[in-house]
Amino acid sequence: MKRRGALFWLQLGFTLFVCAFLIVPVFLSMMAGLTVNYLTGIESGLTLRWVGEVWSGYRDTIFLSMGIALACLAGTLVLGIPAAYALAKRPTAMTRAIEELLVMPVAVPGLATALALIVTYGAAGGFRTSWTFILTGHILFTLPFMVRSVLAVLNAIDLNTLEEGAASLGAGFTQRFFHVVLPNCRTGILAGSLMVVTLSMGEFNMTWLLHTPLTKTLPVGLADAYASLRLEVGSAYTLIFFLMIMPLLLALQAMTRHVR
Amino acid sequence: MTEGFKPIAITLENCGKTFADGTRALHPLTLEIAASETIVFLGPSGCGKTTTLRIIAGLETPDPGGRVLFDGEDVTALPIERRRVGMVFQSYALFPNMSVAENVGYGLRVRRVAGAEAAGRVAEMLAMMRIEALADRRIDQLSGGQRQRVALARALAVRPRVLLMDEPLTALDAKLRDALRLEIDELLRRLGITAIYVTHDQAEAMALGDRIVVMDHGRVAQVGKPRDIYQRPSTRFVADFIGTMNRINGTVRDGAFVTAAGAIPWREAPPGASEALFRPEDVTLDDTAEAHLRGRLTAAFFLGDRTRLFIDVGMEKPLVTETGARRDFTHDEPIGLRIDPRGLMAL
Numbered sequence: 131m132k133r134r135g136a137l138f139w140l141q142l143g144f145t146l147f148v149c150a151f152l153i154v155p156v157f158l159s160m161m162a163g164l165t166v167n168y169l170t171g172i173e174s175g176l177t178l179r180w181v182g183e184v185w186s187g188y189r190d191t192i193f194l195s196m197g198i199a200l201a202c203l204a205g206t207l208v209l210g211i212p213a214a215y216a217l218a219k220r221p222t223a224m225t226r227a228i229e230e231l232l233v234m235p236v237a238v239p240g241l242a243t244a245l246a247l248i249v250t251y252g253a254a255g256g257f258r259t260s261w262t263f264i265l266t267g268h269i270l271f272t273l274p275f276m277v278r279s280v281l282a283v284l285n286a287i288d289l290n291t292l293e294e295g296a297a298s299l300g301a302g303f304t305q306r307f308f309h310v311v312l313p314n315c316r317t318g319i320l321a322g323s324l325m326v327v328t329l330s331m332g333e334f335n336m337t338w339l340l341h342t343p344l345t346k347t348l349p350v351g352l353a354d355a356y357a358s359l360r361l362e363v364g365s366a367y368t369l370i371f372f373l374m375i376m377p378l379l380l381a382l383q384a385m386t387r388h389v390r
Numbered sequence: 391m392t393e394g395f396k397p398i399a400i401t402l403e404n405c406g407k408t409f410a411d412g413t414r415a416l417h418p419l420t421l422e423i424a425a426s427e428t429i430v431f432l433g434p435s436g437c438g439k440t441t442t443l444r445i446i447a448g449l450e451t452p453d454p455g456g457r458v459l460f461d462g463e464d465v466t467a468l469p470i471e472r473r474r475v476g477m478v479f480q481s482y483a484l485f486p487n488m489s490v491a492e493n494v495g496y497g498l499r500v501r502r503v504a505g506a507e508a509a510g511r512v513a514e515m516l517a518m519m520r521i522e523a524l525a526d527r528r529i530d531q532l533s534g535g536q537r538q539r540v541a542l543a544r545a546l547a548v549r550p551r552v553l554l555m556d557e558p559l560t561a562l563d564a565k566l567r568d569a570l571r572l573e574i575d576e577l578l579r580r581l582g583i584t585a586i587y588v589t590h591d592q593a594e595a596m597a598l599g600d601r602i603v604v605m606d607h608g609r610v611a612q613v614g615k616p617r618d619i620y621q622r623p624s625t626r627f628v629a630d631f632i633g634t635m636n637r638i639n640g641t642v643r644d645g646a647f648v649t650a651a652g653a654i655p656w657r658e659a660p661p662g663a664s665e666a667l668f669r670p671e672d673v674t675l676d677d678t679a680e681a682h683l684r685g686r687l688t689a690a691f692f693l694g695d696r697t698r699l700f701i702d703v704g705m706e707k708p709l710v711t712e713t714g715a716r717r718d719f720t721h722d723e724p725i726g727l728r729i730d731p732r733g734l735m736a737l
Contacts, residue, residue, distance in 0.1 A: 288481060294449055295483030297471045299497030299548060309496070313487035 163366030180366035184355070188367060191351035192374060194261060198347060199330040202268040206326050209269070210276030211319065215311060217277070218284035232277055235270045240335030243270060247340065261345045264337055268330045275329065276322035283318030284311075320386040327382065331375055397425040397584040398461040398551045400446060405456035407441050415441040416608045418456065425461075428578050428585040430599035432592060434631070438608040439588045440556055446586060447554050448473045460551060476550030480557040482541040484529045490540050491516065491525040497548035515543040518577075535566045542577070552584040559594065571597055592632045596620070604628050620669075626737050629667055636668050636709045638683070647734070651703035652683040654729045663736035670698075672733025673711035681726025685709065690719035701725050 163181065166174040213232070217225045235243055247267055252258055292314065296306040312319075334349040341350050348371060356364035399422070406418035416438040423429050431439035444450040446458060448470035458466045465473055484493050494515050498508040516522045519539040524532065532540065538558060545553060558574070559567045575598055578585050589595055595602050596616040604611040604619060604627075611631075612624045623629035640649030642659045647666045654666065676682070685703035693712075697719065700708040711727065 287486070288483070291479055291481055291483045292485065294470070295477070295479060295485070296496070296500075297449075297469070298447065298475060298477035298554075299500060299544065300471050300474070301496075301500045302471055305500050309500075310485055310487070314485070316487075 159365050160369045160372065161365075162362055163364075163369040165362060168361050168365075180360070180362045181369065183363055184367045184370055188346075188348075188351045188355065191346045191348045192370065194345065195331055195348035196374070198261060198265050198268060199327045201265050202272055202330040203323055203326050205265065205269045206273050206276040206322070207319070210273055210322065211280055211312075211315075213273075214277045214280035214284055214315075214318075215307075217281055218289055229277075229281070232274045236274050240267075240271065240333070241339060243267060244336040244339035259342050259344065264340045264345060264347065267336045267340050268333055271333065271336060272326040272329050275325040276319075279322035279325065280315050280318040283315040287314050317386065320382070324379070324382045324386060328375075328379060331378075395549055395581050395583045396551065397582055399423060399425045400552060400584065400586075401457075401459040401462075402442070402446070403457040403459070405442070405445050405452040405458065407438075407445065407450060408453050414608055416445075416452075418453075419610055421603065421610070421613070423584065423586065425584055426582045428587065428598055428600045430587045430589060430595040430602045431605060432589060432595040432599075432602050432631075433605035433611075434590055436607075437605040439590075439603075439605050441608075442603075442605070443554055443556055443586060443588045446552070447475055447477055474548065474551050476545030476548060476553045478538075478541045478545050478553070478555040478558045480560055482537045482561075484537060484540055484544070486529050488529070489525070490521065490527050490529070490532070493529065493540055494543045494547050496544065501548065511547055515547045518546075519543040534562050535570060538562065538570060542574070546581070546583075550583070552586065553578070555585065555587045557589055558587075560589070560591075567594075574598065596632075604631065606631075622735070623737070629735070629737060634670050634710050636670065636673070636711075637707070638666050638703065638705055638709065639664060640666065649683065649703070651685055651705075652681065654682045654731070654734065656731050656734050658731075659734070660736050665736060667735045667737060668729055668733045670711045672730040673709065674728045674730075675699075675711070675713055675715065676726045676728040678726070680728070682729050683709075683727040685725055685727070687719055687721060687723050687725050689721075699725070701727065703727075 161172070162168045164176050164178070165172055166177045166179075217229055244267055247263070247270075248258075251263070251266075257263055289311065292310050293306050296310045301309065332349055333347075334353065337347050337350055338353070341347060346354070352364065352367050352371065355367045401423070402419055402421045404418040404420055405416065406414070407416040408414050419438075419442065421429075431442055433439050441450060445452050445456070448458075448465070448468055452458065452466065456466070457464055460473070470477075485496065488496065491512055495508050495512040498511060503511070512525075513522070516525055519542055521536060521539050521543065524536060524540070529537065529540070541558070555574075559570055562570065571594055578598070587595075587598055599616055601613060602616055602619050603613050606625075606627045612619055612628045614622075619628060620632055623632065623635075629635045638647075638649050638651070640647050640653075642648075642656070642661055642663050643653075645655065645657045645659070646653040647656045647659055647663070649666075656666070659666075683703055685701040685708075687699060688702045688708050689700040691698040696712045696714050698710065698712050699719065700710055702708045709727070
């Protein structure tokens with residue numbers, strides 16, 4: 131075997147350094163949530179007290195966030211897949227313009243979108259105070275990611291010929307869509323879903339403006355906790371966030387890889 | 391095992407096609423296709439042959455006034471899924487999300503053919519195309535030739551009234567193309583199905599077609615049996631597109647066609663003809679003083695069983711002929727030619 135040169139060790143060292151730079155704060159933050167007194171340090175002992183406090187005080191934000199993320203996923207699937215299909219089916223100058231317009235909510239700062247929503251619908255009392263108000267913002271923001279990833283797959287397969295093949299065998303529109311179109315863009319759907327759930331779960335920018343005291347999501351609650359409570363509570367919150375979101379993301383990622 | 395195919399006659403009446411941007415893909419075309427007949431649409435790309443096939447399939451609607459009849463029944467307004475046709479696409483259009491057997495059985499599935507019957511029909515089709523061993527493979531695990539067989543099996547599984555093939559062999563290499571051409575020919579004769587085949591390859595058209603429809607710029611240039619089209623082309627386009635055609639300029643005088651390179655006896659020459667056309671196989675080498683034409687050799691390609699000769703007779707293009715003579719040819723050597731008068735044409 132060839133002896134590894136100095137360059138290899140230098141690169142390895144640098145990579146490990148960067149990893150440590152990123153991971154150590156996460157680890158410290160999680161540890162802080164389990165420490166009796168952060169200022170004293172780990173000698174003060176470990177406790178689940180802060181985790182318990184977060185659970186009793188902020189449990190609702192966690193479930194609300196998950197609910198919104200799943201509803202957002204459902205919304206982007208129902209809106210995004212047909213939109214991508216329509217865009218892929220007839221590539222004209224107009225559909226290309228629509229495709230570009232769809233990306234606007236990503237380019238425009240979340241605060242601006244949120245303000246626009248409030249200005250337009252703020253007076254609609256029931257809607258303004260309901261969690262669906264936040265959901266609307268999240269769908270606006272995440273829809274482009276779903277459309278784009280489904281569209282990329284649809285453009286890569288020869289959609290028209292596949293559909294013509296199915297039609298020649300007697301399949302009507304609905305059968306073609308469910309038997310041929312959907313199964314062949316599932317990699318795009320899964321990749322888009324992963325994106326949508328992740329973005330919705332972690333969205334703070336826009337949600338911070340859209341939320342009400344009764345519709346607080348996890349990231350908003352986290353900001354609250356850091357701003358007004360002990361550091362240990364905020365850290366315990368982060369820990370819970372990790373524990374909740376990691377299995378979800380890993381499962382989605384595993385599904386995407388499995389399908390490929 | 392091949393029962394259940396009921397071939398139909400197809401009639402195209404004034405089927406033209408103008409696309410949304412105003413381009414005329416097809417000028418109004420009227421054509422009768424007999425039951426069990428194999429018709430080949432032949433022409434260069436953009437000649438309208440695929441558009442015609444797509445109109446018959448139901449993937450395009452003809453311009454107003456055009457009608458498509460299947461055994462007298464007007465199907466113009468029916469979309470492809472209700473015409474009961476079988477279609478083989480140039481890119482095969484196999485479904486990547488299904489196995490070979492699922493692909494072949496798809497038409498039966500959407501038609502709700504009962505499970506046992508469908509399974510039997512799929513097995514029969516796989517056996518007919520000799521791909522039983524591939525039943526559980528995924529499409530991306532198949533070679534081009536295997537995909538072609540799956541596409542044929544899938545199209546035939548629903549017992550279509552007509553089999554439509556759009557350049558089915560174009561994506562394959564030459565050897566495989568020849569083998570599959572033979573197989574398709576044998577299959578079409580055995581099933582007795584009405585078949586419509588689109589190609590730009592004249593050898594494929596001659597081998598498979600009961601009749602060939604030669605198309606050019608959205609119009610039919612000639613319709614006829616392969617031999618008629620080859621021996622009696624009706625236009626210059628057909629003469630040039632099918633096979634190799636020699637041309638020589640001259641004038642008709644005293645029962646001969648007189649050219650700068652010599653005179654060809656031609657009793658039936660149309661008066662006033664200024665150009666004579668003939669195929670390479672109607673030309674023989676003649677070293678004697680009786681040679682009709684004289685020229686000089688510009689190139690000789692040894693092909694193994696024969697040699698292809700290019701002879702300059704002072705025309706725009708050299709004349710082409712082939713000889714089985716067992717000798718070497720040298721560049722610029724004088725060559726005498728004799729033309730069989732039965733092969734002479736004027737257009």
